[in-house]
Amino acid sequence: MKKIEPFKSVDDALQQLDNGGRFYNLLTKADDGIITTAELGKVGGIFNDKQQMILFLELSLSGLDESQRQAVILKLDMDLKLLYYNYQPALFSPTEAASKAVVAQNTIITGVPKLTASKTDFNGFIMIPIMTGSVTTFTMVPIMDMYDVYEIKDATSAQSILIAHARSSDKLPEKKIQIAGITKELKTDKKEKVASKIFLEAIYYLEYET
Template identity: 50%
Template sequence: MKLIEPYIKVDEAILSLDNGGRFYNFFTEAEDGVISQAEIGKVAGLFNDRQKTVLFFELSISSLDATAKADVISKMDENLQRSYQKYKPQELLPSEADSKGVISSNAIITGFPTLIESKSELTGFILVPISTGKAMTFIPIPIIDHFDVYKMKDELSSETFLIAHAKNAEKLPEHKKIKVAGVLKEFKLKKGEEQVNRKYLEINYFLNKESV
């Protein structure tokens, strides 16, 4: 999980993103008026992860106004345009993420997080892949053992949505308004004798709303 410092001016965004890529990207040039996936990947520290590249890009331009955003997006090459259309994140409030969020899709959620510290407060589990020689198997482990999990709420509702990041990452600021960006996933929650699927956001990036 990484803190994003969003672009404030359109010229700053274009200059940063139209960077020519890494030294081995022979077919990209800096400041040629075209932005490629390789160039965004250089800024984001990514290589071939198209979904995560689009997520980083969308959060990095989130403080620009609509006209400035459109200007930056218009610089994308055809391949990046296709990736952007495929992986463009949903923007959701915590109170609507459960009903409107699409599993395996990118999402950006804005709200106020509170860390869940007690294992008794959240008893769900996720399936983690384990390689056993030539085969891959999945074992269930408690989600709260694998992630730091937060309840996130917005200003319009007391309803919360779960967000999570790896335990070795820096903890999110609690009770402050932030944007988190990641991929919507599911975990299994035991209710009585039944198991039900519940959505959560696995966070890749966050942005401190109170600082922009």
């Protein structure tokens, strides 16, 4: 998971985003007043995942007020504008996410994550694709075999949602943060394959200034 440092101003955003893209993007020019998918991908270190690009952009713009955000959005070319409005993340509290989020949706959740360390205290399974020749099948594996799993709650509610990111030595800070990712389906019964609820596969996070 990558920590995002938001742009500090419109000038900062445009300077970083209007960058000409990578060396092989011959039709993209720096400082031409137009921001393309190639230029956004260069800043975020992203090559082909357009849904992830929009998550990166949304968190990067989070330090700007609405008029400043719109000033940057207006500089996006038509293709990137369409991607932005197609994949613009939903902003949820943990309680709202648990009841309103849908599978495959870009989502940003704010709260304090708490690591779930014990496999015996938590059961949940995810579908993993397996390629056999040209045929794709799916198998169910415990989510904790693939991810570090966190629970995140509202301060005034017992309702929670699970946050998961690829296992690593870097853990999320246990303080109020924004977490951006893609919602996926969690199953609680491996045998019957009963769909239970949504979890957020986290890709980026943003710390609040103290």
